[in-house]
Amino acid sequence: MFDEVLSMGNLYQAWQRVKESHGGAGVDEVTLKAFEANLDANLLKLQSDMANHTYRPLPLLRLLVEKPNGEARPLSIPAVRDRVAQAAVLNTIEPIFNKEFETCSFAYRKGHSYREAILQVKKYRDEGYRFIVDADIDAFFDNIDHDLLLTKIKNLIQDKDLLWLIGMWVKAEVWDGKRVYRMTKGIPQGSVISPILANLFLDEFDEALLKKGYKLVRYADDFVILCKTEPEAERALELTDKVLADLKLILDEKQIIDFHHGFKYLGAIFLNDSIFVPFDRPKRKRKVLYCPPPLFKKSKLKEKI
Numbered sequence: 385m386f387d388e389v390l391s392m393g394n395l396y397q398a399w400q401r402v403k404e405s406h407g408g409a410g411v412d413e414v415t416l417k418a419f420e421a422n423l424d425a426n427l428l429k430l431q432s433d434m435a436n437h438t439y440r441p442l443p444l445l446r447l448l449v450e451k452p453n454g455e456a457r458p459l460s461i462p463a464v465r466d467r468v469a470q471a472a473v474l475n476t477i478e479p480i481f482n483k484e485f486e487t488c489s490f491a492y493r494k495g496h497s498y499r500e501a502i503l504q505v506k507k508y509r510d511e512g513y514r515f516i517v518d519a520d521i522d523a524f525f526d527n528i529d530h531d532l533l534l535t536k537i538k539n540l541i542q543d544k545d546l547l548w549l550i551g552m553w554v555k556a557e558v559w560d561g562k563r564v565y566r567m568t569k570g571i572p573q574g575s576v577i578s579p580i581l582a583n584l585f586l587d588e589f590d591e592a593l594l595k596k597g598y599k600l601v602r603y604a605d606d607f608v609i610l611c612k613t614e615p616e617a618e619r620a621l622e623l624t625d626k627v628l629a630d631l632k633l634i635l636d637e638k639q640i641i642d643f644h645h646g647f648k649y650l651g652a653i654f655l656n657d658s659i660f661v662p663f664d665r666p667k668r669k670r671k672v673l674y675c676p677p678p679l680f681k682k683s684k685l686k687e688k689i
Contacts, residue, residue: 386545389472395427398471410463411445411559411679419464441466443557448674456673460572470576486590491604492579498650501603508599513610515617515642522636524605526570529632561676592627
């Protein structure tokens with residue numbers, strides 16, 4: 385598998401994947417345009433570093449961007465070369481991981497979308513599942529346990545070189561403008577590989593709910609469980625608390641609701657037998673509330689890195 389990751393064909397595909405995502409520069413201030421200007425040399429150097437085990441990811445650049453509600457959301461952005469390395473690994477492991485995922489998982493997967501998740505909720509409603517467990521996992525991405533996550537990865541991948549790479553990205557260093565620190569839990573929102581790792585971490589949750597016969601629809605950490613009776617919904621909520629506790633996660637907000645009183649999920653409003661979906665709007669560019677100063681212009685920190 386590692387040879388597949390290192391192939392130049394795969395590295396060029398990984399670069400294209402990163403380029404199409406239109407991200408910004410990381411702590412080294414190398415932009416997509418600058419990386420592409422010496423693309424062949426940069427990919428050969430990345431290939432050599434990974435093959436010789438001299439590759440080390442740069443610290444993540446921790447930005448604060450504005451959420452639609454005006455609050456700040458942290459994003460941790462890898463350098464361009466590290467995004468290419470992650471995309472090269474993702475190209476290889478994605479088919480393996482996707483085979484493990486359940487049909488109730490709709491986020492970050494080719495051929496799946498939030499629209500399909502909404503239609504799945506409608507399907508269950510029409511089948512008589514009228515009560516809903518609506519809950520949010522408290523700071524999901526920030527609280528993923530590294531040991532649990534790495535164990536789940538090792539259950540699917542035995543290649544030591546890939547585990548070495550993924551382990552460095554999970555236990556990443558972060559530059560927030562004041563200090564460089566190593567993450568002890570959580571995975572960075574902004575990394576290429578984080579979405580598939582998030583789905584893998586919650587696959588155990590999916591399996592536990594489906595095994596008990598519950599109708600689960602999950603989009604990343606945003607999920608609903610549909611039931612035919614309120615007592616059944618209460619039991620589903622109890623099971624949810626238990627399974628998440630085993631994953632060292634807790635629920636933030638939770639409630640049992642029904643279609644008669646209405647609820648909102650993934651931007652759609654469900655009320656009785658109606659679904660109100662907002663018109664598609666052009667993607668609003670996220671406003672950056674804070675961006676750390678360049679890391680490598682601070683000589684002491686540069687020596688530390």
